[in-house]
Amino acid sequence: MEKEFTLSIFTENKIGVLQRITGIFTRRHINIDSMIASESEVKGVYRFTIVVNCSLDLIKKVHKQIEKQIGVLKAFYFTNKEIVYQEIALYKVPTKSFSHGNDVENLIRNHNAHILTVEPDYIIIEKAGHKDETQELFNKLLPYGILQFARSGRVAVSKQIKEITAYLRDLEEASLYSEKELLLNNK
Amino acid sequence: MDTQAKTKVEEKRKTKIRVSGAEAIVRSLLEEGTDLMFGYIGGAIMPIYDVLYSYQDRLQHVMVRHEQGAMHAAQAYARISKKPGVCMSTSGPGATNLITGLADAMLDSTPMVCITGQVGSGLLGSDAFQETDVVGVSMPVTKWNFQITKAEEIPEAVAKAFFIARSGRPGPVLLDITKDAQFAELDYSYEKITQIRSYIPYPKLNLNAVSQAAEIINAAKKPFVLVGQGVLLSGAQKEFKEFVEKAEIPVGSTLLGLSAFPSNHSLFTGMLGMHGNYAPNINTNECDVLIAIGMRFDDRVTGNLKTYATQAKIIHIDLDNAEIDKNVKTDVAIVADAKQALQSLIPLVNSNTHKEWIESFSELRKVEIEKVINKDCNPTSGAIKMGEVINKLSEKTNGEAIIVTDVGQHQMASARYYQFNKTQSLVTSGGLGTMGFGLPASVGAQIAAGDKRDVYAFIGDGGFQMTIQELGTISQLNLNVKIILLNNNFLGMVRQWQDMFNEKRYAYTELTNPDFITIAKGFGIEGKTISNREDIDKTLNDLITHKGPFLLEVKVEKEANVFPMVPAGGTVSEMILE
Ligand SMILES: Cc1ncc(C[n+]2csc(CCOP(=O)(O)OP(=O)(O)O)c2C)c(N)n1
Numbered sequence: 001m002e003k004e005f006t007l008s009i010f011t012e013n014k015i016g017v018l019q020r021i022t023g024i025f026t027r028r029h030i031n032i033d034s035m036i037a038s039e040s041e042v043k044g045v046y047r048f049t050i051v052v053n054c055s056l057d058l059i060k061k062v063h064k065q066i067e068k069q070i071g072v073l074k075a076f077y078f079t080n081k082e083i084v085y086q087e088i089a090l091y092k093v094p095t096k097s098f099s100h101g102n103d104v105e106n107l108i109r110n111h112n113a114h115i116l117t118v119e120p121d122y123i124i125i126e127k128a129g130h131k132d133e134t135q136e137l138f139n140k141l142l143p144y145g146i147l148q149f150a151r152s153g154r155v156a157v158s159k160q161i162k163e164i165t166a167y168l169r170d171l172e173e174a175s176l177y178s179e180k181e182l183l184l185n186n187k
Numbered sequence: 188m189d190t191q192a193k194t195k196v197e198e199k200r201k202t203k204i205r206v207s208g209a210e211a212i213v214r215s216l217l218e219e220g221t222d223l224m225f226g227y228i229g230g231a232i233m234p235i236y237d238v239l240y241s242y243q244d245r246l247q248h249v250m251v252r253h254e255q256g257a258m259h260a261a262q263a264y265a266r267i268s269k270k271p272g273v274c275m276s277t278s279g280p281g282a283t284n285l286i287t288g289l290a291d292a293m294l295d296s297t298p299m300v301c302i303t304g305q306v307g308s309g310l311l312g313s314d315a316f317q318e319t320d321v322v323g324v325s326m327p328v329t330k331w332n333f334q335i336t337k338a339e340e341i342p343e344a345v346a347k348a349f350f351i352a353r354s355g356r357p358g359p360v361l362l363d364i365t366k367d368a369q370f371a372e373l374d375y376s377y378e379k380i381t382q383i384r385s386y387i388p389y390p391k392l393n394l395n396a397v398s399q400a401a402e403i404i405n406a407a408k409k410p411f412v413l414v415g416q417g418v419l420l421s422g423a424q425k426e427f428k429e430f431v432e433k434a435e436i437p438v439g440s441t442l443l444g445l446s447a448f449p450s451n452h453s454l455f456t457g458m459l460g461m462h463g464n465y466a467p468n469i470n471t472n473e474c475d476v477l478i479a480i481g482m483r484f485d486d487r488v489t490g491n492l493k494t495y496a497t498q499a500k501i502i503h504i505d506l507d508n509a510e511i512d513k514n515v516k517t518d519v520a521i522v523a524d525a526k527q528a529l530q531s532l533i534p535l536v537n538s539n540t541h542k543e544w545i546e547s548f549s550e551l552r553k554v555e556i557e558k559v560i561n562k563d564c565n566p567t568s569g570a571i572k573m574g575e576v577i578n579k580l581s582e583k584t585n586g587e588a589i590i591v592t593d594v595g596q597h598q599m600a601s602a603r604y605y606q607f608n609k610t611q612s613l614v615t616s617g618g619l620g621t622m623g624f625g626l627p628a629s630v631g632a633q634i635a636a637g638d639k640r641d642v643y644a645f646i647g648d649g650g651f652q653m654t655i656q657e658l659g660t661i662s663q664l665n666l667n668v669k670i671i672l673l674n675n676n677f678l679g680m681v682r683q684w685q686d687m688f689n690e691k692r693y694a695y696t697e698l699t700n701p702d703f704i705t706i707a708k709g710f711g712i713e714g715k716t717i718s719n720r721e722d723i724d725k726t727l728n729d730l731i732t733h734k735g736p737f738l739l740e741v742k743v744e745k746e747a748n749v750f751p752m753v754p755a756g757g758t759v760s761e762m763i764l765e
Contacts, residue, residue: 178389185527
């Protein structure tokens with residue numbers, strides 16, 4: 001059975017790591033629903049957040065193949081219950097749409113959105129939320145005219161207690177053990 | 188690290204010398220113990236070749252006739268010498284010609300370090316002459332790859348390349364080096380790399396899993412061990428033998444696992460999979476515990492996964508965590524190097540006997556001998572069979588030669604009928620099934636074997652013509668390669684499928700072949716053709732004692748099929764015999 005999974009992948013900041021990760025999805029014919037990357041709380045460690053729909057069995061295999069890539073430090077997969085996540089949406093609407101009384105302003109307030117910029121010709125509205133929420137505002141703004149709409153990929157943090165810094169320490173330890181094993185057996 | 192070693196390293200670090208990037212590459216290769224490499228020259232790699240010219244006394248370079256040949260030769264060299272194969276080519280077409288070999292080495296876990304020239308860094312991305320995005324193209328078929336654009340990056344990149352290629356589950360790596368980085372100078376010093384944070388080649392052994400495995404094995408009535416190439420790669424042959432002898436467990440082998448365990452051992456039951464032996468396939472679905480060591484449950488081994496060993500508890504020992512539960516769901520997984528895992532497993536397993544269970548293999552073996560093996564190896568009439576030639580050579584060489592094969596019917600026949608009594612004896616393209624692998628591979632295998640062991644290459648008439656130009660390399664180096672061309676005038680393996688599944692509609696599988704002996708002569712290689720059974724014996728004797736390369740063409744039965752067989756996606760225990 002297919003389900004939505006969010007992968008958090010922590011990597012070194014190296015050219016090519018992204019292509020190696022996406023290649024794993026391409027090979028297995030899995031479509032990536034959204035993807036986003038930025039530096040994590042640890043300097044030099046990047047965090048990719050990828051959303052896919054697939055079976056649990058498949059995500060387990062994909063997860064292992066991602067972790068196997070050199071340059072990938074640690075990867076996790078989560079169901080939506082195990083994370084807190086958001087997307088951000090920007091709506092560019094004509095300034096004249098605000099001339100229909102308070103309709104648009106009420107919409108913005110009711111949807112917990114806010115205005116970023118006001119220009120003579122257009123106004124830019126920002127809203128953070130889950131996809132269905134940003135979509136709902138989109139649908140409501142549509143009658144007033146939308147000049148541009150952009151939605152980010154998902155950003156997510158996990159609810160799990162153990163943080164990446166602790167995993168990185170485990171990794172250092174594993175790496176030392178592995179080195180010892182290598183030198184010991186003259187591999 | 189003891190203090191002495193440390194100071195040595197520090198001293199080294201201090202003594203930097205000013206060299207070109209090209210020279211840094213060659214010096215780094217020497218630091219990693221490379222004394223032989225394979226390759227093909229071209230514009231973007233010329234600076235390195237210019238350096239190689241003055242290093243000929245320390246680093247031999249084998250000039251092949253096609254870059255694909257360089258790869259397969261280097262792969263075979265790696266498999267026999269147990270050192271990483273090193274391969275070099277120019278940018279663009281030279282580099283893309285490596286791709287088949289990379290894919291082959293990736294699937295068959297062969298340690299390879301490949302170096303490709305690249306256009307100048309200022310030209311990258313501009314569609315310059317002979318520019319190909321080699322890092323992009325090779326990404327899915329390399330364990331790791333990297334583009335060097337600055338000379339200073341060279342020592343670390345090469346050190347990383349060797350560390351990654353040979354450690355953990357081995358595999359091919361590629362370094363793409365721009366021409367300006369080969370010309371530029373750097374302050375050179377070299378240090379080996381033994382650690383990369385995001386790469387754990389040897390995970391900590393889970394002792395809990397080991398004792399769980401031992402418990403299951405000790406309780407087993409009908410245990411069965413599958414041996415894969417992992418045992419050869421880890422050098423665990425001795426431990427493997429000790430393990431199966433102590434617990435008295437019959438052994439089935441994957442194609443690449445052959446020669447990890449002697450074929451003439453009483454516990455050896457044969458090869459697994461599509462064209463493997465009858466007993467190990469049938470009994471895969473009879474055993475109560477299946478212990479897979481250093482193998483990855485390839486679909487050619489398992490057939491239909493839904494009906495594969497569902498009755499058995501599965502213990503999987505493999506160094507690559509991504510292989511665990513990939514195809515077959517395990518009950519106990521030990522993610523470890525085979526040697527390490529076996530060393531800790533052996534003391535925990537009980538000495539045991541499984542007489543009746545082992546006899547059941549012998550009973551099945553009898554069926555196969557009667558229905559298949561006798562017909563293949565001891566025919567008295569009709570055209571020559573592949574099996575009888577291979578079987579004869581096996582007898583005459585005591586199963587102690589190195590066998591190289593191409594891909595197809597002759598490959599399966601070689602795997603089935605050569606007795607691998609000595610370890611490290613089969614070089615074949617398993618995972619990728621690359622036609623054209625055999626002839627260049629025989630080059631690398633022979634160079635690695637030197638005069639210690641004899642190399643025989645069984646090749647089909649189709650695959651022979653895919654890389655036939657390597658006869659030039661063999662001739663130039665006067666390599667002691669004995670080529671046995673099993674000529675059936677067909678792309679035999681595919682013709683067999685057309686026979687069995689396409690009502691004999693032989694679409695494009697029949698070949699009009701050249702006079703192979705004349706071709707060999709053109710290359711300065713002696714050859715002979717036989718087509719009568721009476722000639723096999725003497726000709727093989729002559730072949731064995733012949734010095735230098737030789738092409739023996741054997742005209743074999745044109746439309747013979749390889750049996751037994753588990754048709755693709757079929758159930759292993761429903762293997763068909765005829
Ligand atoms: C490069 C490549 N192309 C195509 C195939 C598909 N294929 C597998 S076996 C085979 C026939 C091989 O014929 P031959 O070399 O004559 O050997 P035989 O089977 O007759 O022993 C073919 C075409 C392949 N494995 N590799």
